[in-house]
Amino acid sequence: MSVYITSTGHHLPGAPVDNERIEEVLGQVHGRPSRLKRRILKSNGIRTRHYAIDAEHRTTVSNGEMAALAGRDCLARGYLAPSRIDMLSVATSQGDLVLPGFGSMVQADLDLADVELHTSHGICSSSLMALKAAYTALKAEEHDSALVIASELASRLFKASRYAAAGGGLDFDAEFLRWMLSDGAGALLLERRPRGRCFRIDWIRGFSHADAYPVCMSVGQARGTTKSWQDYPTYAEAEAAGALLLRQDVRLLDNVVKLGVDGLLRLVDQGWLEVARIDHLLCHYSSHYFRGKIFDMLTQAGAAIPEERWYTNLYERGNTGCASLFIMLDEFCRTRPHREGERLLCVVPESGRFNTLYMQLTVVEE
Amino acid sequence: MNAPMNPKVTTAQGQACLQDLMRIWFDFERQLGRVPLLRRLTQGRFTLADYRLLLLHLRQQVIEGARWISRGASSFDRDFADVRSRVIGHAREEHRDYEMLEADYVAAGGELATIQQGRRNVGSEALHGFMMHRAGQPNPVDLIGAMWIIEGLGEKMAGDWAQRIDAATGGDGRYTRFMRYHGEHDEAHLETLYALIDRVCTGEAERQAIARTARVVARLYALQLEEVEHG
Numbered sequence: 001m002s003v004y005i006t007s008t009g010h011h012l013p014g015a016p017v018d019n020e021r022i023e024e025v026l027g028q029v030h031g032r033p034s035r036l037k038r039r040i041l042k043s044n045g046i047r048t049r050h051y052a053i054d055a056e057h058r059t060t061v062s063n064g065e066m067a068a069l070a071g072r073d074c075l076a077r078g079y080l081a082p083s084r085i086d087m088l089s090v091a092t093s094q095g096d097l098v099l100p101g102f103g104s105m106v107q108a109d110l111d112l113a114d115v116e117l118h119t120s121h122g123i124c125s126s127s128l129m130a131l132k133a134a135y136t137a138l139k140a141e142e143h144d145s146a147l148v149i150a151s152e153l154a155s156r157l158f159k160a161s162r163y164a165a166a167g168g169g170l171d172f173d174a175e176f177l178r179w180m181l182s183d184g185a186g187a188l189l190l191e192r193r194p195r196g197r198c199f200r201i202d203w204i205r206g207f208s209h210a211d212a213y214p215v216c217m218s219v220g221q222a223r224g225t226t227k228s229w230q231d232y233p234t235y236a237e238a239e240a241a242g243a244l245l246l247r248q249d250v251r252l253l254d255n256v257v258k259l260g261v262d263g264l265l266r267l268v269d270q271g272w273l274e275v276a277r278i279d280h281l282l283c284h285y286s287s288h289y290f291r292g293k294i295f296d297m298l299t300q301a302g303a304a305i306p307e308e309r310w311y312t313n314l315y316e317r318g319n320t321g322c323a324s325l326f327i328m329l330d331e332f333c334r335t336r337p338h339r340e341g342e343r344l345l346c347v348v349p350e351s352g353r354f355n356t357l358y359m360q361l362t363v364v365e366e
Numbered sequence: 367m368n369a370p371m372n373p374k375v376t377t378a379q380g381q382a383c384l385q386d387l388m389r390i391w392f393d394f395e396r397q398l399g400r401v402p403l404l405r406r407l408t409q410g411r412f413t414l415a416d417y418r419l420l421l422l423h424l425r426q427q428v429i430e431g432a433r434w435i436s437r438g439a440s441s442f443d444r445d446f447a448d449v450r451s452r453v454i455g456h457a458r459e460e461h462r463d464y465e466m467l468e469a470d471y472v473a474a475g476g477e478l479a480t481i482q483q484g485r486r487n488v489g490s491e492a493l494h495g496f497m498m499h500r501a502g503q504p505n506p507v508d509l510i511g512a513m514w515i516i517e518g519l520g521e522k523m524a525g526d527w528a529q530r531i532d533a534a535t536g537g538d539g540r541y542t543r544f545m546r547y548h549g550e551h552d553e554a555h556l557e558t559l560y561a562l563i564d565r566v567c568t569g570e571a572e573r574q575a576i577a578r579t580a581r582v583v584a585r586l587y588a589l590q591l592e593e594v595e596h597g
Contacts, residue, residue, distance in 0.1 A: 213396075259392065262388070262393075265385050297388075302385060
């Protein structure tokens with residue numbers, strides 16, 4: 001019994017925003033242009049991205065609505081009426097509401113009746129965790145179809161007013177992701193039968209290492225503390241302490257590369273993966289800087305996938321966190337030649353507390 | 367470990383061996399991440415007393431390290447004369463390293479007599495016993511596995527620990543000289559190791575022996591660091 005990705009879709013809000021215009025939208029912190037911006041953008045290589053907020057910091061489309069738009073795009077390209085969807089599996093880093101689960105909101109926006117619902121919570125890797133939940137449900141033959149959506153609205157966290165509310169100087173760890181992340185949503189339709197040219201999911205595997213590493217990317221604790229934002233007497237005090245800023249401990253970031261390579265070598269060792277048979281690599285690296293590091297380390301291990309087989313749309317569509325891989329796969333499908341029998345390896349390393357997921361797809365013809 | 371642009375190891379056996387060693391190293395890093403003392407270091411709860419404790423226990427291993435490398439060198443016969451030369455060179459460079467470590471201990475507020483009278487902890491005993499045993503075997507090519515872990519750790523100390531220790535304890539680099547110095551040199555040592563992998567990993571038996579020794583050394587080294595808490 002195989003499971004197939006029979007359609008894909010995406011939604012990227014508004015017009016692309018180039019590097020010069022980022023601060024027009026997000027605003028200048030403490031009224032001054034950023035000194036780090038140029039350096040970080042040079043390193044990540046991103047040239048354009050999309051934001052779901054405007055220059056007045058009004059949300060133009062909510063996270064739930066973006067997810068629904070991507071879902072509708074996917075269904076419109078597919079062969080299945082929305083009423084035939086059995087399961088909805090959804091991922092995001094932060095929904096529009098703290099509660100209920102993001103999936104409930106997306107289901108309502110999509111007008112999908114009677115589905116089994118799953119919401120996966122996390123950062124970048126939550127997309128493949130949501131996909132795996134749907135994949136296994138179809139594998140278990142409990143459902144015939146599932147719509148999987150990953151959506152991110154990170155820009156709300158980057159409004160200049162957020163940093164102003166946290167007072168004091170702006171530290172590197174809190175500013176870093178401001179120049180990395182942006183908004184968007186991607187969707188995949190899973191079925192137990194192939195349709196036209198589509199992808200068979202060969203396997204999805206993940207390795208998490210939170211037991212061995214500290215937190216690397218977070219919202220909810222101030223710098224140098226482990227106190228939760230919910231432990232402050234008021235939310236206003238939590239924000240003033242900087243506990244609501246999105247932070248990246250950049251000193252720990254190299255571990256993402258090592259653990260990504262480690263998992264890949266493990267899959268080779270266990271016989272799941274034959275590197276030489278991979279025709280297309282879709283790796284959600286957050287920054288061009290890491291592409292080189294991953295490639296070098298794979299080369300060192302003798303497990304390199306030639307650079308011409310790497311595909312990404314990071315530089316034009318931005319780093320949309322958990323949505324990135326689905327947005328990438330969607331554009332790959334529509335623009336990149338691929339033939340029956342070719343294999344795709346998808347890799348999503350997450351720096352949050354170090355979780356890496358891998359998926360192998362094979363191109364099939366109905 | 368910094369990855370070079372091109373593969374340094376070219377033979378098929380060497381590549382397979384390097385893959386083993388890289389995975390063992392990544393696993394070792396995770397073991398280190400679980401060691402309470404190092405957890406305090408990454409989580410910003412590390413004190414100068416913690417650092418002195420770390421040096422006190424590291425010293426025993428550093429002194430013994432010079433001994434097993436020397437013994438290992440003498441166990442290579444004429445067919446491995448080139449390997450012996452490299453190992454001797456390595457032993458010569460490092461056999462007085464502990465003096466710098468002791469100076470750091472004193473600069474960090476410790477008594478020289480205390481560190482000089484230090485004893486091996488449970489983990490250091492096990493590591494020392496295992497290494498002296500392996501180094502005494504004929505043509506102990508599996509020592510490459512031990513060197514991979516220990517040199518890799520040297521680079522990690524310099525690239526990561528020294529900075530964090532100074533940041534956590536308000537140091538200015540004055541008492542982290544051993545770690546910084548060791549790291550600079552270990553990068554060159556790692557280059558030597560890549561060449562040695564191709565040279566000595568010529569069959570499946572060698573590959574397995576190298577991986578096995580690397581795995582044992584990684585575990586015992588982590589044990590040594592865990593035992594820092596227990597004297």
